[in-house]
Amino acid sequence: MIERLNANVFAMSLMAIAFLIFTGISFALLITYKILKKYSDIGDSSCDIKEYSGRGIQYNRMIDDAITNEKYFLFADYGVDPYAEKKHNIPEVLLKNAEKDKHQFENRGQDSL
Amino acid sequence: MAVLCSNCAGKLIFNPASQKLECANCGAGFRPEDVRDNGIDVSSKYYDTRVYTCGHCGAEIITSDTESSTFCVYCGNPAIVFSRVSREYRPDGIIPFKITKLQALDKIRSRFENNPIVPKEIAGSFKPENMRGIYVPYWVINADYQEADWISGTVKRGKHSETRYYSRAGEVKFKNVPIDGSRILNDDVSLRLEPFYLEDSKEFDEDYLNGFYSNTSDMDFMDLRESASERCHKLFADEVVKSIPKNVNSVKIRDSIYWADIQDDPIYMMFPVWFLTFKYNGKPYTILVNGQTGKVTGTLPWLQKKIWGIAIATFILVIAFIIASFFIIRGGAPEIITFVWTCGAAALLCTSTICFSVGFRGLRRILKNLRLSQSEAIFNFVKRRQS
Numbered sequence: 001m002i003e004r005l006n007a008n009v010f011a012m013s014l015m016a017i018a019f020l021i022f023t024g025i026s027f028a029l030l031i032t033y034k035i036l037k038k039y040s041d042i043g044d045s046s047c048d049i050k051e052y053s054g055r056g057i058q059y060n061r062m063i064d065d066a067i068t069n070e071k072y073f074l075f076a077d078y079g080v081d082p083y084a085e086k087k088h089n090i091p092e093v094l095l096k097n098a099e100k101d102k103h104q105f106e107n108r109g110q111d112s113l
Numbered sequence: 114m115a116v117l118c119s120n121c122a123g124k125l126i127f128n129p130a131s132q133k134l135e136c137a138n139c140g141a142g143f144r145p146e147d148v149r150d151n152g153i154d155v156s157s158k159y160y161d162t163r164v165y166t167c168g169h170c171g172a173e174i175i176t177s178d179t180e181s182s183t184f185c186v187y188c189g190n191p192a193i194v195f196s197r198v199s200r201e202y203r204p205d206g207i208i209p210f211k212i213t214k215l216q217a218l219d220k221i222r223s224r225f226e227n228n229p230i231v232p233k234e235i236a237g238s239f240k241p242e243n244m245r246g247i248y249v250p251y252w253v254i255n256a257d258y259q260e261a262d263w264i265s266g267t268v269k270r271g272k273h274s275e276t277r278y279y280s281r282a283g284e285v286k287f288k289n290v291p292i293d294g295s296r297i298l299n300d301d302v303s304l305r306l307e308p309f310y311l312e313d314s315k316e317f318d319e320d321y322l323n324g325f326y327s328n329t330s331d332m333d334f335m336d337l338r339e340s341a342s343e344r345c346h347k348l349f350a351d352e353v354v355k356s357i358p359k360n361v362n363s364v365k366i367r368d369s370i371y372w373a374d375i376q377d378d379p380i381y382m383m384f385p386v387w388f389l390t391f392k393y394n395g396k397p398y399t400i401l402v403n404g405q406t407g408k409v410t411g412t413l414p415w416l417q418k419k420i421w422g423i424a425i426a427t428f429i430l431v432i433a434f435i436i437a438s439f440f441i442i443r444g445g446a447p448e449i450i451t452f453v454w455t456c457g458a459a460a461l462l463c464t465s466t467i468c469f470s471v472g473f474r475g476l477r478r479i480l481k482n483l484r485l486s487q488s489e490a491i492f493n494f495v496k497r498r499q500s
Contacts, residue, residue, distance in 0.1 A: 019458070020435060024428040026465035029472030031427045032420060033479065039230045041479045042400070043410030046304045049352040052290045057352055061261070061282035064358065070280050071263045075370055078261035078282050083374035090334045092158070093202040093381060098333035 119143075126324035129210035129385075129404070134320055145209075145320040159200040160319045162327070172297055174247075175201065175327045201329045202381070206314045207248065209321045210385040210404040214244050217387040217402040220409050230415045238391030245390075246404060248327035248383035249303070250294035252337055253311065255379075256287045258345045260371035262353055266361035277361065281353050285345070291384065292340045294330030300340060302485050304347075305410040306403045309384050313405060317383065327383060342373040396487050412479065412486040435461070 037044075049056055061077075063070060118125055123138030125148065133142035162175040212220075222239055225231060261282035267274040289311055293303035315321070332340070350366055357364050385404025390397060393414045400411035442453050 019462070020432050022469070023435065023461055023465040024431045026469035026472065027431045028424040028427040029476060030468040031472075032424045033472045033475035035230060035423060036415065036420070036479050037475060039228050040413045040415050041482050042224050042413065043305055043408055044478070044482060047307050047348075049285065049348040051308060052287050052348065053285050054288070055286065057283040057285050057349065057356075059281065059283040059356070061280055062356065063280040064277075066263075066278045066280040068278065070278070071368070074261050074263060074280050074282060075368070078259065078370055081372045082259055083257065083372055086374060088334070088375070089377045091379060091381065093330055094332065094334045094337060096202070097331055098335070100331075101333060 124323075125320070127209065127321050128324075129213045130216075132209065132211075134323060145315075145318050148320055158203055160203050162199050162201050162329075164199045173328075175199070175329060204250065204317045204381045204383050206380060207317045207321050207383040208309060208311070208314045208385055208405050210246055210325065211313065212385075212387065212402065212404050212407045214241055214246065214387065216407065217404070218244055218389070220402055220407050221389055221400055224409060225413070228413075230419050231413045232393065232416055235391060235393050235414065238393075239389065243389055243391055245388045246325040247386055247388055248322060248325055249298060249386050250328055250330040251291045251303075251309070251382045251384045252294045252330065252341075253380040253382050254287070254290050254292055254337075254341055255376040256290065256341055256345060257374045257376070258285045258287055258342075258349065258371070259283075260285075260346065260349045260353075260369060262350070262366050263368040264353070264357060264364060265367050266357055266364040268361055274362075278367075279357055279361075281356060283349075283353070285349060287345055287348075290341065290344060290348075291382070292337060292344055294332055294337070294381070295328050296331050296336070297328065299485055300343065301481075302401065302410070304344070306384075306386060306401060306408065309403070309405055314382065321383075325385075330381065337379070338373065338375055341375055342371060345373050346371050398486050400486065412483040414483075 061074065117123065118136035118139060118141055120141050121136060121139045123136045125134035125136055125143065127133075127145065128135045128142070131142055132144075134145055134148055135142045165174045166172075167174065218239060218241060222236075225236060225239065259282075262280075264279040264281060265276055266279065268277055291307065291309055293300055346369065349371065350369065354364050354366070387402040387404055389400040389402070389411075392398070396414075398411070398414060400409065400413070402409050438457075439454075442450055
């Protein structure tokens, strides 16, 4: 009986210590992050979608509390590139860069032979 | 290629403060569009540059002939040699530097002053000679974009939380999105430099390059499409999360599928960026300043001992506070003690979990940003991407 009681007290103490350590580490992490963010990490922000799109997102599908099956329907419906067939006028700079890369790749291949 | 002063034949350098080409000898100023560039065919698709190669990181730095390169603007290494004269594609437009070197330096210094965690010895590195103005190549694109996201979040139901799923799909017509056109500059770094305002852009004239370095786009169409998709995905993902009801916590995009289509005729532009490179404890650091808006971006090194001291002191203080409150509450009636302790422990556990999550993720992000600022890491990343 006393042994069981001691075991319970021991377990409770361990839990209390773990709780104390976890709480201490959590607050220490948060404070350290806030200080580094303020004094060391400068300009960590970027633009949002409104900067580059007047109308924002036009939603085609917006389902809350979706069932798991919905994931497969979603990716089945949107899994194919809708722009795949479209032909592009590619600027000359980009075409030349692709040629340059191709030459470098071929030269590397010849060197390794 | 050099434009010379019509009064004294001295070399003309572009001054961002006056937006004029100024003669270093006689001080005369000329508007770039008024200067006659002898021997330059403005209708040509090309313009001449001098290329320097860094023996340390392999970067190529391009200058006009009024500027000679003494160290690599990317990794700060002095092992840089003149490589060749090169004919590069003429960009469609340019945003000239608006912020002068001294203004950019002042903006960096202002972040350093009264900064208790940054080592004082790096102040010596904030010198004009460590600062280089570089025109970074960008592609400004219009794109049709489609994305579908599978999102999870948790909702509280009494004492328990349950996971819920959200399905989102939509289209966006993006306009004038700047995509960094250089493989050498990490996309995460260039993203932080935004915004650039196209209202200030001018037709490309190499006179604007006088006194500055420049880089040319080394990506092909597939690279551009990939970078554009990633950029649009980030913009879309940040916005789609806002469409999830407010009572949902721990919102996370589990799976995404996205497609971007770049419209024809993307615009090839040069955007102005100031680079400050310095070394601390043998590691190189790069701080960037947007040459148009003056936005400073980068992660400064910090005093390790001080940060560890703050973390340990917080840890001890929090534990001391909890133990002290235990002894204070202990004096009350048993049922009140049990009630206060149960509620207090539950509240503290919830708060600690949130603090842990926010602190851990935030620190991970700062360490990632620090690695980006340590430009050798940028180069390792770039090499991996190139390979």
